Amino acid sequence: MSLSRRDFLKTSGALIVTFSLAPESVLAQRLDGASSNQLDGWLAVNGDGTVTAYTGKCELGHGLYTAQTQLIAEELSVSFNRVKLIQCDTALTPDQGTTSGAQSHPTNFNQGALALAGATAREALLEMASTRLGVAVDQLTVKDGVISGKADASKKVSYAELVGGKKFNLTLNTRAKRKNPSDWTVLGTPVPRIEIPAMATGEFEYVHNVRVPGMLHGQVVRPPAYGSTVMSVDQNSVRDLFGNVKVVVKKNFVGVVAEKPWQAMQAANKLKVTWTPGAGLPKQSEFHDYLRNKKPARDTYAVNSKDVDEKIAQAAKVINATYHYPYQMHGSFGTSCAVADVQSGKATVYSPTQAVYPLRSTLAMLLGIPQENVHVIFKMGSGCYGINGADTVSYDAALLSQAVGKPVRVQLTRKDEMAWENYGLAFVIDERAGIDKDGTIIAWHHESWSPTLGGRPGPNSPGNVVTGLIAGFEPAPFAARSPAPDPANFANNNNAVPSYVAGAVNGRGGGTGKIRSERVLTHDVQSPFFTGPLRSPARLQNTFAHESFLDEIAAEVKTDPVEYRLRHLSDPRLIEVVKAAAKAANWEPRSSPRAAARRTGVATGRGISCVLYEGDNGYCAVVAEVDVNQDTGRISVKRLVIANDVGPISNPDGLRNQLEGGALHGVSRTLNEEVTWDDQKVTSIDWRTYRPLPVGADIPKIETVLINRPDARATGAGETAVTVVGAAIGNAVFDATGVRLRQVPFTPERVKAELAKRI
Amino acid sequence: MESAALYGEVNAGGVRKVANLLVPLRGAKKGLSSMSMITLKVNGRSVTLDADPTTPLLYILSDDLALRGPKFGCGLGQCGSCTVIVKGQAVRSCTAPVSTVAGAEITTLEGLGSSEKPHPIQKAFIDEQAMQCGFCVNGVIMTAKAYLDRNPKASEAEVRQALSTVLCRCHAHSRMLHAVTRYAKGVKA
Numbered sequence: 001m002s003l004s005r006r007d008f009l010k011t012s013g014a015l016i017v018t019f020s021l022a023p024e025s026v027l028a029q030r031l032d033g034a035s036s037n038q039l040d041g042w043l044a045v046n047g048d049g050t051v052t053a054y055t056g057k058c059e060l061g062h063g064l065y066t067a068q069t070q071l072i073a074e075e076l077s078v079s080f081n082r083v084k085l086i087q088c089d090t091a092l093t094p095d096q097g098t099t100s101g102a103q104s105h106p107t108n109f110n111q112g113a114l115a116l117a118g119a120t121a122r123e124a125l126l127e128m129a130s131t132r133l134g135v136a137v138d139q140l141t142v143k144d145g146v147i148s149g150k151a152d153a154s155k156k157v158s159y160a161e162l163v164g165g166k167k168f169n170l171t172l173n174t175r176a177k178r179k180n181p182s183d184w185t186v187l188g189t190p191v192p193r194i195e196i197p198a199m200a201t202g203e204f205e206y207v208h209n210v211r212v213p214g215m216l217h218g219q220v221v222r223p224p225a226y227g228s229t230v231m232s233v234d235q236n237s238v239r240d241l242f243g244n245v246k247v248v249v250k251k252n253f254v255g256v257v258a259e260k261p262w263q264a265m266q267a268a269n270k271l272k273v274t275w276t277p278g279a280g281l282p283k284q285s286e287f288h289d290y291l292r293n294k295k296p297a298r299d300t301y302a303v304n305s306k307d308v309d310e311k312i313a314q315a316a317k318v319i320n321a322t323y324h325y326p327y328q329m330h331g332s333f334g335t336s337c338a339v340a341d342v343q344s345g346k347a348t349v350y351s352p353t354q355a356v357y358p359l360r361s362t363l364a365m366l367l368g369i370p371q372e373n374v375h376v377i378f379k380m381g382s383g384c385y386g387i388n389g390a391d392t393v394s395y396d397a398a399l400l401s402q403a404v405g406k407p408v409r410v411q412l413t414r415k416d417e418m419a420w421e422n423y424g425l426a427f428v429i430d431e432r433a434g435i436d437k438d439g440t441i442i443a444w445h446h447e448s449w450s451p452t453l454g455g456r457p458g459p460n461s462p463g464n465v466v467t468g469l470i471a472g473f474e475p476a477p478f479a480a481r482s483p484a485p486d487p488a489n490f491a492n493n494n495n496a497v498p499s500y501v502a503g504a505v506n507g508r509g510g511g512t513g514k515i516r517s518e519r520v521l522t523h524d525v526q527s528p529f530f531t532g533p534l535r536s537p538a539r540l541q542n543t544f545a546h547e548s549f550l551d552e553i554a555a556e557v558k559t560d561p562v563e564y565r566l567r568h569l570s571d572p573r574l575i576e577v578v579k580a581a582a583k584a585a586n587w588e589p590r591s592s593p594r595a596a597a598r599r600t601g602v603a604t605g606r607g608i609s610c611v612l613y614e615g616d617n618g619y620c621a622v623v624a625e626v627d628v629n630q631d632t633g634r635i636s637v638k639r640l641v642i643a644n645d646v647g648p649i650s651n652p653d654g655l656r657n658q659l660e661g662g663a664l665h666g667v668s669r670t671l672n673e674e675v676t677w678d679d680q681k682v683t684s685i686d687w688r689t690y691r692p693l694p695v696g697a698d699i700p701k702i703e704t705v706l707i708n709r710p711d712a713r714a715t716g717a718g719e720t721a722v723t724v725v726g727a728a729i730g731n732a733v734f735d736a737t738g739v740r741l742r743q744v745p746f747t748p749e750r751v752k753a754e755l756a757k758r759i
Numbered sequence: 760m761e762s763a764a765l766y767g768e769v770n771a772g773g774v775r776k777v778a779n780l781l782v783p784l785r786g787a788k789k790g791l792s793s794m795s796m797i798t799l800k801v802n803g804r805s806v807t808l809d810a811d812p813t814t815p816l817l818y819i820l821s822d823d824l825a826l827r828g829p830k831f832g833c834g835l836g837q838c839g840s841c842t843v844i845v846k847g848q849a850v851r852s853c854t855a856p857v858s859t860v861a862g863a864e865i866t867t868l869e870g871l872g873s874s875e876k877p878h879p880i881q882k883a884f885i886d887e888q889a890m891q892c893g894f895c896v897n898g899v900i901m902t903a904k905a906y907l908d909r910n911p912k913a914s915e916a917e918v919r920q921a922l923s924t925v926l927c928r929c930h931a932h933s934r935m936l937h938a939v940t941r942y943a944k945g946v947k948a
Contacts, residue, residue, distance in 0.1 A: 061892025061929055192888055199893030200881040202828030202868035206894065209827050217822075242794075242811065262811065262818045265834075333928040334832050334840060334894040382832075383892035383929045414833040653888055657931065661891055664930035687837040687926060695899055695932050696922030702933055 013047030013165040015124065017117040019172035041094035043072065043117040045125065049145050049160030051076055051083045055114060056096025057104040058088040059195065060354065061383040062718050063654035066193045067105050068114065070650060074179055074187040075118030077142035078159070088356045088378030098355040098456065100386070100533065102617055102716020105650060109714035112178065119176035128162045181648055181710030188710075190653035195380075207379035208337045208411060210350045215339065215407040217261040218400040219268035221254040222416055223470065225278025225680035226528060230254060237272035247271060248403040252470035255396060257404050261411070268413075278680040281528050288324050288428045291449040294525035296480035301487050302496045302520040303503055303511075311443035311517040315434025319553055323545040324743040325427040327675035329690055330534055334382030335417040336389030340397035341407035346373045351394040352381025359391055361459040363398055366471060385665070387422050387456050387465070387532035395467035415685040420466040422532025423675050425450050429545035434517075439557030441568060443517035444501050446546070450538065451527030452478070466530060478526050492615025494538040495723070496520050498546035499612060500568035512571035512612050529675075529682070535665065536719040539614060540726065544670075544744065547609035547727030551592065552740060560589040561608055561731065571612060573645050576707065577621040578610050580643035584705045585623035592731070593738040599758070603628045604638075607731025609724040613716065619645040619707075620720035622663065624728035625700075628736045633752030636698055637667050637729060642721050643705040647712035659721045660702045666725025667700065668693040674745050797861050801826075802870030812858035816850075817841045819857050820867060828868025828897050832926075839898025839925035842905075843867050849905035868897045871904070880904050880942040889938040891929035898925045903939045911946045918943065 019041045043053040053072050059065035065085060073080045086092055088099075096107065108114050122142065129147040130137045133155045141150050148156035181188065198204035223229070230252050238245045238256065243263030248255045254273055258264040282290045312318055339350040347367055353359045356376040364371035381390055389412050401408040427450045434443040454464035454475040461476040462468030469475060490503045490510030497503050501518035503511020511518075536543075554564035562582045569575050581587075587606070594605055605628070610621035625639040640663050649655055672691050676684045684690035693699065730741045739754045798807045801824060808823055815834075820826045820843070832840030834853045841853040844866040872878035877885060880900055890896045899922065906921035907913060913921075918939055927935065 061890075061894075063891075192885070195893065196888060196890060197874035197877065197885050199890060199896055200884045200900070201872055201874045201877055202826065202897065203874055204827065204893060206827070206830075208821075208830065209825075211825065260814075260818070261822055262814045331928055333838065333892070333926060334830055380892070382894040385928070411831055414835060414837075657888060657891060657934065660933055661930045664932055665928075668930060686835055687833060692926060692928065693930070693932070694923050695895075695925045695927050695935055696919035697932070698919075699932050699936075 013163050013167060015045040015121055015163050015168040015170065016042055017120045017170045017172060018042045019113045019117055041113055041117070043114065043121065045076070045121050045159050045163055047160060047163050047165055049078070049082065049158055051078055052086065053083060053114060053117070054086045054093045055108070056088060056094045057099045057108060058354065058378045059380055060099060061380070062658060063193050063651065064099070064104050065195070066191055067650045067654060068108055069194065070186050070191055071108060071115050072118050074184055075115045076122050078145040080186050080191055082145060090356050090360050090374070090376045095357040098358065100354050102613065102718040102720075106617070106714045106716055109650065113172065115178060116174065116176050117172055119178050120170060120173040123173065123176050124168070124170055125159055125162055129157050132157055132162070187650050188648070189651070191651055193654070205379065206334070207339065207350055207352045207381045208334065210339045210379055210409070212339060212341060212407045215409055216257050216259060216404065217264040218255050218257045218397060218408045218410040219264040220396050220410065220412070220416060220467075221256070221268050221271055221273055222420055222466065223252060223278070224275055226281060227279025228275040228277065231274040231276055234272040238267045238270050241267050241270065243267070246404050248400050250399060250403070251472045253399060253467060255400050257400050257408055265413070281677055281679055283679070284677055287426070291426065291428050291451055291525060294449070294451070297482055297523040297525045298478070298480055299482045299484035300522045301484045302492065302522065303487060303490065303501065303505060303518045304520070305504060305516060305518050307517050308443045308445050308519040312432065312434035312445070315442060316437040317435045317556070318432065319435065319556055320430070320432045321549050321552055321742060323427070323429045323431070323548060325425070325541040325544060326744060327423040327426045327529065328534060328669055328673045329418060329423060329675055329684070330385045330388040330421055331418065331690060331692065332382045332384055332388040335412040335414055336381060336393040337409065337411035338390070338394040338397040339407060339409045340394065340401040342367060342398055342402040343405055345369050347398060348375045348377070349394055349398055350377050350379045352379060352384070352390040353394060354384065354387070354390065355456065358457060358459045359394060362457045362462040362468065363394065365460065365473070366395055366462050366468060367398055367402055385535040386424070386537065389417050389421060391457055392420070392465040392467045395462065395465070395471070399467070399471060418685045418690060419682045420530070422454055422465060422530040424534025425452070425531055425538055425541060427541040429542065431545055431549040433549070433553055435553065435557060439559060441500065441515050441553060444498055444515050444519075446496065446498060446520045447522070448496065448542065449523045449525060450541070452524050452531045453527040454530040455532045464530070484521060495542045495611060495613070495615065496522050496538070497615070498550070499574060499610065500550060502570075510615070512574050513568050514570050515568060535662070536613075536723045539611070539719070540723045543609070543611045543723045544726040544730070547611070547724065548730050548740070548742065551607065551727070551731040551734065555592050555734065558591040560591055562587055563589060565608070565610065573619050574610060574612050577619045577643040577645050578608070580705045580707060581621040581623045581641050582608065584643065584703060585625070585639070585641040587623060592735040594735050600630055603630055603736035605732040605734065605736025607728045607733070607735055609727035609731065611720065611723050613720045613723055616715070618715040618717060618720040620724050622721065622724045622728045624725065624732045626729060626732040626736060628733055628751065630737060630755055633748035633750070633755065635671055635729065635733060635746055635751060637700040639701045639703070640725065641703045641705070643707065644717070644720055645707040645709060646717045647714045648710045649706055649708045650714070652706055655706060655717050656704050658717045659704050662718065662721035663702055663725050664693065664699060666722040667729065669722070670726040670729050670744055671746050797857055799857070799861065799865060800863065801865045802867060810857055812856060814857050816843070816852035816855045816857045816860055816865075820852060826867050826869060830894060830897055832894070832898070837924070838895070839902055840895055842898045842901040844901055844905045847905065847908060849902045868901060871900070879945055880939075883938040883942040884935070887934050887938040887941065889931060889934035891931050895925070895927040899927065899935050899939070903942070907943055907946055913943065915940060
């Protein structure tokens with residue numbers, strides 16, 4: 001059982017540190033005596049010497065729960081297994097927004113309220129021990145919750161003895177001293193993930209396993225096409241089925257509830273619904289032209305030195321290329337599931353959402369009840385990699401439960417998960433560069449078109465995902481803007497700005513490169529499908545284009561791709577990961593393509609790619625080695641060497657796991673993955689029509705080089721490797737064959753078609 | 760093994776509750792398909808329940824028996840997450856009607872071992888930290904185990920072939936293959 005702070009104060013001895021994560025405006029209200037729904041963050045050293053802490057960032061399979069537990073144990077100087085972390089529950093934990101964007105460990109590590117609370121408690125306990133033992137604080141040391149004299153170790157007292165049955169209430173000391181990384185004993189070590197033994201043995205409770213008394217099972221009946229609306233629902237079509245089937249209709253939301261999941265599945269299949277025809281979809285074969293011409297658009301300059309056309313006109317040589325990226329799926333392995341109990345105007349929802357507080361708010365809108373009456377409890381689901389069906393299925397379960405007045409569990413079908421998810425962004429990217437007579441780039445122009453619709457619901461847009469839309473809410477409006485205004489500050493959150501330009505805005509350079517003539521213009525347009533963040537949104541697509549293009553230029557000037565990168569980079573940490581990856585891969589300096597490559601049979605090549613993820617959130621470079629079968633067009637990635645710099649490494653094995661998984665996710669997306677559709681609907685709706693790399697696939701050997709920087713800011717690890725892999729593979733294919741692949745995925749058909757164009 | 764460990768449900772406080780196995784499924788009195796009493800042998804225990812014989816085995820295992828090992832991933836037999844071992848063969852329980860396995864010996868992931876006492880293949884996955892979200896690990900372990908039980912001298916290429924229709928979207932493939940290889944070496948030794 002999770003105890004609330006009030007329970008703690010009532011029942012047990014504890015030293016409690018409270019801190020606020022709420023915005024200033026909320027704090028002001030609270031001082032005025034107005035009630036607030038914001039919970040403080042807090043941490044308790046209990047009377048038995050254990051620690052209980054509360055976090056608003058959740059475990060998604062990436063090891064965050066373990067890393068956060070390490071952080072608290074370290075700052076409190078207790079062993080790892082003394083810490084109990086409670087995650088993401090709107091009745092218990094602070095509002096830390098969304099767990100996403102490789103931002104979660106950095107948030108807790110850098111902004112450090114949780115870590116500082118640990119340090120605050122440790123310092124307070126040291127003061128208490130100093131008084132009790134008669135030893136100055138600086139003459140005391142702490143190990144696993146026992147404070148002892150440095151000179152006389154027999155003088156000692158434990159946290160449990162100091163706290164005992166008493167109560168201590170502290171507020172966060174923002175000046176509490178964090179541990180020096182050189183003193184770390186828990187952080188920085190490869191602590192095994194807490195959940196893994198239970199997962200490996202079938203004991204772990206996912207949201208899919210949540211059972212509440214009296215629970216029924218629901219299924220949804222989605223429209224057959226985009227834009228279809230309900231004309232009629234024939235309740236008689238399921239009248240004779242087992243399971244006391246109930247049919248629920250709310251605007252265009254249609255679902256069924258039955259006693260057993262298989263009964264609900266059969267009822268959903270048999271329910272006769274008449275729908276209007278869909279609105280029609282643009283032709284997939286012409287989709288990239290459709291994007292380029294779609295109006296209105298939201299135009300943005302990330303950088304604009306306003307001399308690019310002039311410099312390009314003066315260049316000794318100008319190079320152009322266009323890159324295409326498809327919509328891709330999160331394609332969660334387990335379909336999304338939620339359990340909701342909505343009765344008497346109150347809702348309890350077990351959800352795998354990345355955002356319990358925003359979900360509470362949009363559930364309240366959807367159900368028409370005050371958000372104070374909505375309790376969202378995070379339970380882990382299948383890996384999401386961004387916004388999968390977690391929020392939408394929470395809406396499904398809540399709407400069905402509200403309609404039948406009983407708890408309802410919904411787990412989506414594979415098709416419902418895939419046909420209506422918020423896809424990762426398609427892109428068209430034009431790149432143009434001017435080169436001087438020495439082969440150095442003097443100007444870089446980037447222009448992209450990308451479709452968006454909906455996304456994370458946030459606190460007030462339930463229509464950003466399918467269930468909200470069909471239940472009557474509109475997606476957040478598209479804010480067209482043209483022409484693009486001049487940028488006010490340098491920000492490279494989307495990695496739209498290539499690594500090789502200076503990133504100068506208002507006289508200040510924020511980029512990682514040396515090229516001073518730079519223009520990055522992006523056009524967001526409205527998407528026919530829902531879109532949303534998918535592991536490295538926009539950053540992956542932009543990096544694919546930038547890093548492929550840099551390689552094209554290096555080949556044009558017959559220079560080694562590593563040397564050519566280093567020539568144009570200025571950021572020492574980005575330079576270091578490029579060098580480290582090249583060194584670990586035994587990179588042979590020479591220009592691409594490999595001399596005298598054969599035109600038949602298997603050709604071998606290597607390529608490199610790098611990024612400073614989000615412009616400030618992790619450095620990564622990868623070397624890919626590939627075999628290309630020139631007869632079949634099949635690419636086989638043989639080896640990936642990844643060098644990564646996340647600042648201080650909290651858990652080296654967790655970091656490796658993220659890099660390895662991210663890299664292979666990148667291989668799968670680069671070689672295999674593409675959402676397909678016809679004139680009405682999405683047609684990639686299962687694992688035969690959307691084909692990631694299976695576990696038994698011919699996968700590369702993956703090697704990781706971890707660069708540890710204990711004194712730097714912590715940065716994210718979940719999305720760096722996936723960002724760089726695509727271009728490294730494309731560059732390696734070019735090295736092997738002399739053929740440049742500019743459209744993802746690199747299917748055998750596309751590769752063969754490009755190979756056939758060789759003169 | 761204790762029945763509570765086999766069929767129990769672990770609540771948030773870690774307390775196990777034993778599901779009442781012999782209560783017939785509550786179906787509506789009227790209906791098109793008929794219900795019938797079916798006896799299953801799951802993880803060494805016999806269970807009799809009243810079910811629509813066309814119900815896929817997975818639904819019985821995860822809903823009626825509250826087992827957490829086999830999972831719904833696609834319902835189409837394409838991903839492996841629902842895999843159980845029936846008479847030594849890896850079977851995708853999401854597409855196998857329960858009537859087809861009546862009386863047969865069925866083993867699920869929890870039938871192999873527990874977190875306190877994992878089976879060697881589970882231990883290999885724990886030691887290699889061979890998963891991320893862990894949702895697919897049932898399919899990988901059960902498929903690899905069934906294959907290696909029948910082919911203890913299988914080469915790595917053959918094991919990969921056996922896993923060629925098992926998916927993992929966190930792409931923890933390399934660690935999983937290391938774990939399977941580690942286990943296979945123990946089997947051969």
